[in-house]
Ligand SMILES: Nc1ncnc2c1ncn2[C@@H]1O[C@H](COP(=O)(O)OP(=O)(O)OP(=O)(O)O)[C@@H](O)[C@H]1O
């Protein structure tokens with residue numbers, strides 16, 4: 090079964106009170122997340138990640154399209170009792186202590202009152218906030234708030250957990266803890282859907298990732314599948330500062346540092362480059378394949394223009410025209 | 416009441432208490448004691464009249480100010496601060512949130528009014544040393560004041576649910592002032608002709624009728640409040656607030672959170 094199904098979601102924000110300016114945050118976006126997988130939702134700033142999550146949580150309404158979670162409509166309370174959500178830069182009732190906040194949220198989620206205390210303590214323990222449990226949230230640091238946010242997202246033992254940039258604001262220890270926590274959730278059969286720009290986290294954790302840009306899906310699949318399609322690169326290092334003309338003409342960038350020169354170029358040019366070095370009798374130090382990372386794929390996907398780019402530029406020029414007429 | 420509404424109401428009450436809203440009681444207590452002492456020195460005949468008048472008016476004004484200033488922020492502040500995200504992503508329907516907020520603030524005001532009412536009676540006991548049966552009217556006046564708070568709370572929630580209001584407190588306060596002249600507005604409407612009549616009538620019935628809810632001077636003079644008025648006012652406030660709250664829910668149900 091699909092834990093999450095997104096069917097052609099579209100969102101156009103109407104900004105400006107007097108003069109309506111519209112901003113297209115999602116062009117029809119369609120994707121499905123399987124039950125029990127860790128799914129990474131990647132994209133640059135302003136790509137529409139938070140917008141997608143807010144629509145799924147019923148906080149904003151889509152301009153068009155629908156989505157289902159656990160096979161149920163977005164406004165179904167039965168479904169909402171089974172999901173957890175960590176918003177971006179979470180902020181909570183700051184008159185409450187962490188423990189009171191979690192109790193309150195547990196009550197709203199319909200947690201059995203007899204188990205509430207135990208669940209609250211367990212969640213606090215999981216995010217390492219037990220020592221600050223009785224501190225008012227207004228006295229929390231950014232990272233502590235983030236931890237409280239994660240605690241409230243998993244408190245009621247939800248089946249699907251949505252996390253909007255879960256690692257943001259956390260120290261290195263905290264990031265590792267959250268990574269472990271996400272893996273534990275998966276081990277317990279939960280589905281995790283999280284947005285991030287930290288590609289190494291996505292690479293390490295996700296069963297599958299989706300990359301969106303300007304509200305549009307640019308790629309989806311398991312990380313090895315995606316990166317396989319990107320051509321590899323190699324790093325060549327040799328002694329001396331001399332650069333053979335053959336290499337210069339390939340347009341590659343060389344960096345000389347001290348007694349060595351370093352060059353990174355696409356795999357297919359490797360032989361030609363080595364040939365050139367041999368001809369000049371330069372002393373080769375190393376040839377190392379540069380692992381293609383999700384980052385390369387990410388950058389490659391953002392570089393390619395999608396079909397609807399035209400629409401977006403129209404929208405932009407439209408906005409500019411209107412602005413310049415003012 | 417359903418559990419979620421109760422929990423939201425309780426949290427709203429707790430927030431008000433922790434934000435030191437009940438501290439207004441200290442100011443009120445000071446005002447009442449000062450009034451009792453001063454009035455006791457000025458005259459013997461009218462001191463009771465003055466204490467009741469002043470006391471009840473203060474109860475009403477203190478409460479109105481609290482109702483407006485907290486009420487206006489009930490929804491808009493939660494949208495601005497994004498505290499709503501983690502509430503509405505739970506099995507809480509939007510109307511339940513509005514209802515919970517409403518009962519939470521109304522409850523806060525009831526508790527506040529009970530304490531102030533005790534203060535008024537204490538001041539009264541200080542100046543006149545005994546109670547008469549006509550003093551029962553003070554309880555009715557206090558009940559009507561609570562009914563006013565219910566209406567104001569509903570209106571504040573309505574304003575709070577459609578935007579981040581800057582002018583809303585001023586607007587709500589004016590509505591309160593005009594509402595106190597609702598009776599005069601109706602009389603005026605009855606005398607007017609043509610479009611003026613239509614507009615005045617519409618305004619007269621849209622504006623909350625606070626003049627019917629104000630029996631302070633009657634009570635101060637020891638005049639009894641007709642039982643029928645108690646019933647009518649209760650029914651009126653229930654219907655009026657329910658209508659206003661439905662409006663707030665309808666707006667809030669459609670709202671995109673920022
Ligand atoms: N309330 C709003 N009104 C108008 N435009 C908005 C609103 N919220 C978001 N947008 C626009 O929608 C687009 C997508 O925003 P969104 O917050 O979904 O991006 P994101 O992928 O979460 O970015 P980030 O990585 O920076 O968090 C952006 O261009 C943004 O300007």
Ligand SMILES: [Mg+2]
Pocket residue numbers: 138139140177253
């Ligand atoms: Mg975002």
